[in-house]
Amino acid sequence: MTDRSGAVAEESTARPLDLRLVPAALGVWGATLLGLYCGWGTAVALSCCGVATAGAGLVLVRRRWAAGMVMCSVLVATVSFGVAVRLWPVENHPLREPTSRGESLRVRVELTERPTPTNGAGAHGALGERAVLRARLTAVRQNRRWHPTSGAVLLLVPAESWSGLLRGQRVTTTGAALPPSGAGLLVVVLAVHQPPEDVTRPPPAQRFAERLRDGLRTASESVLSPRAEGLLPGLVVGDTSGLLDTVRRDFGKAGLTHLTAVSGANLAIVCGAVLLLFRAVRAPPVLAACAAGVALAGFVVLAGGEPSVLRAAVMGALGLLALVLGRNKTTLPALAGCVILLVSWRPELAVSAGFALSVAATAALVLLAPPWSEWLRRRGIPFRLAQALVAPAAAQLATAPLVVALSGEFSLVGILANLLVEPVIAPATVLGFAATLLTPWAAPLGELLVLGAAPELEWVLFVARCAVRVPLATLPLPSGMVGASLGVMLVLTVLLLLWFRGGRVLLGGSLLAVLLLVATIGVRPGGWPVAEWSVVACDVGQGDSLVLATGTSGSAVVVDTGPSAALVDGCLDRLGIRRVPLLVLTHPHADHFAGLAGVLVGREVNTVATGVTTPSRWADTGIERRTREGGARLVRLSAGQRMRWPELAIEVLAPPEGSGSEPPAERVNDASVVLRARTPVGRVLLTGDIELSGQRRLLSSGARLDAEVLKVPHHGSRYTSVEFLRAVSPRLALISVGHDNDHGHPSTEIIETLRGLGASVRRTDRRGDIAVLEGRTGMRTASTGDPFRPGD
Template identity: 35%
Template sequence: MRSLPPSLAVLAGVVALSAAAAITTALAATAPSRDFLTEHPPGSVVRVNATVTGMPREYTGSPAPGEQEASRGVVVPLAVHAADGKAATAELTVFAAHPGWDGLRDGDTVNAVVNVTRTANPARLTARATSPPTGCDHGCRGARPGLLDTVRANLTRVSGRFGAVSAGLIPGMTVGDTSQLPEALAQSMKDTGLTHLTAVSGSNCTVVMTLTGYAALTLGAGRRLCVGIGLAALAGFVLLVGPDPSVLRAGVMGALGGAAMLSGRAGVSLNALCAAVTGLVLVQPPLAIDFGFILSVLATAGIVVSARPVTRVLASRIPTALAACIAVPLVAQLWCGPALLVLNPALPLYSLPANMAAAPLVPVVTVAGLLAVCVLLAGHLASPALSWLLPGVHDAAALAGWERAASLLVGAASVPARVIAWLADGFAALPGAQLPWPGGVPGIVILTAVTLLFLGILHGVDHRLRQAAPIAGTVDASSAPPPEPDAVWRVRARRLRVRRRALAMIASLAVVVLVVLGAVWWFRPAPAWESVVCDVGQGDAVLHRTGEHSAVLVDGGPDPRALRRCLDQAGITHLDAVIATHNHDDHVAGMEGLSDAVDVERVWYSTAGTELPRELAPLAEKAEQPAPGARLTAGPLTVEVLAPRVTPTATGGTPRAPVHSRVSSEDENNASLVLLITRTADQGTTTWLTAGDLEADGYRAATRLLPTAAAPHADVLKVSHHGARNGGTDIIRDSDPALAVISVGEGNSYGHPHPATVAALQETGAAVARTDLSGSLWIRKEGNQLVVSTR
């Protein structure tokens, strides 16, 4: 039997040693966590003393069994020092629902009571917290923000002037702040594999370093100087974002990826990557089993090994700069695909085209956002000196000037940011956005094989392109054909020019026709309407017209973008009243920043708790909780509150200071305002009955307040709770509507509307209109008939 070649023997030895080192490292890294689980098994309640090891990040969880609403809170990483008074060492990720965790900062030492979850494992301990932490070094909430925190807040505020998409994407793509990212957009980005754009990852760092280096190269700098300038820009980016461990890891990976692109020496960069990974794991062994680190290494390896070959292949058809922008996310996605299956057992079918389409836009948003951050930072540093030199200029006035300068850059970034949001929503709405894929090892093996085949084809094409064309052949001794006369060449050239001009005219005409048709479709006027049920997905938002550009808004849906779109389409610039039937995200989350978009005269709201909905906080002075019998008149519209009976939070409509209390989803639903809305016009009187998410039990309790112990007859019924079964059918039979409207999200996971609700509507003979089937519903009265139009 022949022995293995020395190179293969060395390779086998390296693989064996690496596997042994990985197993040993994993066991050593998880030993403290395994000891912690032995003392405190999943399900136990533990009082821990710990240090915060990162900034809190917002999360939204799936509804718990029996609950209708998703849970929200922050994720806080902790390094545990003691548990129940005994010394302990473990890394713990806490999902905290109490707002007292929001203000924690990296490095704070806290005491907290947590519930170890049953999904915990030695590689990643998780827990939940429902009570606030205590004993914070910096006071937890209300701590004075640092300069970076202030600049981030300023960037978010300036971005908010350009809409909810800009407020969520620009800070996210610039400094990793996704606190204002709309939930619907976040889900679309997850479904299309674009989530990494709003995380400070190696790809962001690579973009910063590569673009800066290529800019220097364009100006005539040598490659070494370009790499140095790129590294300096990357260092500044890391300092601006904040040098926590995740950003430092991303910076190291991004530096290696950028160096590979700028130097053109993939082999050297691959060696540097191996050295960096080895050094990082030796310094911080838990990184060996950290999924974020693994994905970062894979993405960087893809950039180092495959980015330049793929760029060369694409550059044979498109400009090199555009090819580089497409190649980087393409290879990163390909290399990370099999590992991502472990986290999500479904394949984002449109991830590659979505990333490729977004790739040219990402540098614009990132660079413009970073320049805006630099302007804001310079403003905070220079304003005190300016105020000292010019005593008449106050700090606030000076900062306002810097913010106006930054808003120009943010405005430039907002255009590609909206395009990225449009791409995410568009690709996510395509059929099969999440392609089912075999789970476990077989699925990973299959996807790995497909990925290797695709990468092999790309590298093969690059190899063939770099090979010199063969020049071997035989010599033909025969005479060459006589040259053709110039007249023949001129005729051929003239015919070719005519053909090209004809094709150009046809293509230009087709583009003009498409642009005109698109503009006509996009700017088509809204149908005539008296009320419009806005298509806001899985939520409620209804406008009742009071004037040419004014209306009363009942609820605001879950997505600010969808609500703004509905207001724009309806031409509404003034709201005589905003009514939040109850405090659930699918009814109030879309009102975030509403006062910045339109004028709001007054606010009515109801809740089972004691807090004004957070989204309405800027309108707190105009807010009140109406009692049964309260009336609101605006133009031809009258709104009367039928139920429930609540105690106002304070006299004069000013909400009390927030008192954080747990309110069940059922209680909050049954706190929904029951409204009778009457519109009197030339066509006659139209009545609406709307009750938010009122459930069957809540309706029976509410009718006790009514003289007839039943809901009044209404021409139009806004079906409660999106047609859910627990909304009951009594309100349908009592109101006996001619038209029932159901505001519900297409393909929602709740199964709304329930067949029993639809059957009850059919029994009463009511016409049914649904937003999931028809989009926004534009309703008006013509004679004695109600007409429902779609835009």
């Protein structure tokens, strides 16, 4: 039996690839890209060229390759003409003129996808989290009248008030018009800052699908850990609304992000499970195929029906076809046909990174995985194990140029991480899908199924967590076209080395050398974190997050969390912080509190503190709910309060108790909590984002402001008075600021003033995490920006 199966495998491998549709797919994709980037005129020119080329092919009809050229040319001409027809009304849309002037537009739209939360602070420090969604214009209000219109629109909306909307609902809203960036068919981008109006009921199918998704979310929250409860909906139906930023960060660095995106693999697992079930009961093949088709259609509705889901449905159907027929070679023309159909139907998929990654991964599984697995099988590796080994390697190698172009880094642990989690993905997906179907009607049974998926989810989370802790887990590379070019060169080099026996030996030796280098760096003494640090300014981009050591191992007070949970979580991980007795959020701007989950999840947090003058503004941020879910208590701080730990004492200088009414939105910065801390390196003044008014109030309060270390107010904004800086008279000024930010922070004048007062200035955008510690001759700093030099 083994010999026969091996003969079949060798015969299958020897069969030549069917490449007839590949040139047509590449031509259609390339022509669509050129049309979207260069405009409708270019698309018309490409269509004319396609017609001329098809005519030339008809003249040369006797040549063997002429038929293929004619077919390819006809497809390119047809698709290019279709792109031109779609682009012309977009480029000449009546809303383009008001958009160029940045006017405010009132529109009626129909949602074409669900809102997707975004990371980071809102525009201009807006309160709360933001979400993005796509919609179709139905009407615009101009000159006090509603005018029918059409076109695709992208909405940037408040996540809290828009999160419950579903595909197919119609809403009315007002937003600031922004011109679309990049290629595509968008008419306008609208920045919206208020809840939706005149919301209609969603279609019945979407209401039913949302009931199922909500049941899975509820069951996951009931029985899973905080890190796992958002993972299961993402793994099953691509619902990442509850996925923690820390998990996103870990998955990104470990090369596991694809697990939380609906892909052909999800659909192949579900449909494959349905097929196996029907085969187990000896159902006729036609009935089993129909059941798998129903499961496929139901999954599309359940996952939302967005273009990415529809693309995954086609890819999943291809995977299912290969599974049923056991003929991988027939998948290549089907993949090419899929590209032609999808790009013709939705031209915007041509510029979709998800679509390109999916096609590249599928092509790798078709072209690279079979010969690699056969090579391993001939050397005694069992067939199933060989497939499991080569699938993640082939997919990651094929997608490497795109990943590098998008993220500017390449995961060196991705193949191993995917190999380790691969065995548990299918059972977790099947259990989660079954729980999704059962929970709305039998909640205990659904929770039992979710509980059955818990070990698999925890294993995936454990692998991701371990992977990101490996030294040099990711290789930093340039992003964009430069990174893509380097990625292509890397892939071609690896493939060339694999082709020759000597090359395979050289590649193996190189990998061994890299592993030895990683091990050497991992045990290198004197790395980060430096010993006996007292204060650390975490590099969280355009935001604030300061860490104060309490004198107890693994314990620290944290002041602000920055805009990203992943960044603050990474900083605290590097410092080894497991317990946070006090987390202070200075004021309700997202660049100071949006990373809250990065501190709460996976650590023991006792108390979360905010200022007394902005309770109503905090109510719009969800901080109270998230604090309660994290097991911490919420308190208010006011001037005069004091707190003490073994090596840390904190005094609250602002805001004052009973300071009156709530400040207006533009004065929230001046309501920041201001702290003065005593540490082993001296006094530290933490100022939040106070500006001129808040600084004058502190100066007139009579409080002592002198400090050896100053966290410069508002990321080094120019709205800082010289009188205030002189009153503090710091030896060291820490500026927490994002690289190339849009606000002009920090001000050159403020930096020169600080240096004129004798202060050393350290910036997180240039030095990374900055630690303040005692040196032989007094206070010194160390940073992650130069890990081989502990001092400055």
